[in-house]
Amino acid sequence: MIDLDETDRRILRQLQRTGRLSNAELSEAVALSPSACHRRVARLEQAGIIGGYVALLDRAALGRRATVFVEITLAGQTVEALDSFEAAVMRIPEVLECHLTAGGADYLLKIVVEDSEDFARLHRQHLSRLPGVSQMQSSFALKRVRETTELPL
Known part of the structure; x- marks a missing residue:
């Protein structure tokens, strides 16, 4: 398990709420440059913290x-x-x-x-x-x- 800082937590909160955000939208929402945001998301995916992306359907x-x-x-x-x-x-x-x-x-x-x-x-x-x-x-x-x-x- 990796240590999560507050920026990682902001990224994860945003992705949990809206998984279809583009990297540009996500980086703006969490106040990071697009490249830094992309690196962090990739690290969270590689660590298994982000296990995948899904569409939530209305039952x-x-x-x-x-x-x-x-x-x-x-x-x-x-x-x-x-x-x-x-x-x-x-x-x-x-x-x-x-x-x-x-x-x-x-x-x-x-x-x-x-x-x-x-x-x-x-x-x-x-x-x-x-x-x-x-x-x-x-x-x-x-x-x-x-x-x-x-x-x-």
């Missing part, structure tokens, strides 16, 4: 209005059981996030679907067939209060 505009959180408990926690479950989850495109957790459940999934009927389809076709599952509990989000991709710097 509602794409008909994916429902977010469902699913807690999953496995029958066992052998390496093979965990690997098998994780490989199967990776093949379900509606699963945006999958976290191995400590506590009551083994995994927490964040899923986006059109509505409850679409979730029922997903459950029947995919979730109910996940290997090693002994228990599953689903919760529909009623309202998105806060959602961000920005990490605090």
Whole structure:
């Protein structure tokens, strides 16, 4: 890991908010010359701090209005059981996030679907067939209060 100074943090904040800034726009926003800004961004990319650039899509505009959180408990926690479950989850495109957790459940999934009927389809076709599952509990989000991709710097 590299040490980040305040200029690096300003660059990262700007890129988190608007990843499509040109180098000229970014350098102006962070008060650096374009060449110095470019060198810093390249260094942050090479260090793995900037892992890539993406377009954030509007779920509602794409008909994916429902977010469902699913807690999953496995029958066992052998390496093979965990690997098998994780490989199967990776093949379900509606699963945006999958976290191995400590506590009551083994995994927490964040899923986006059109509505409850679409979730029922997903459950029947995919979730109910996940290997090693002994228990599953689903919760529909009623309202998105806060959602961000920005990490605090």
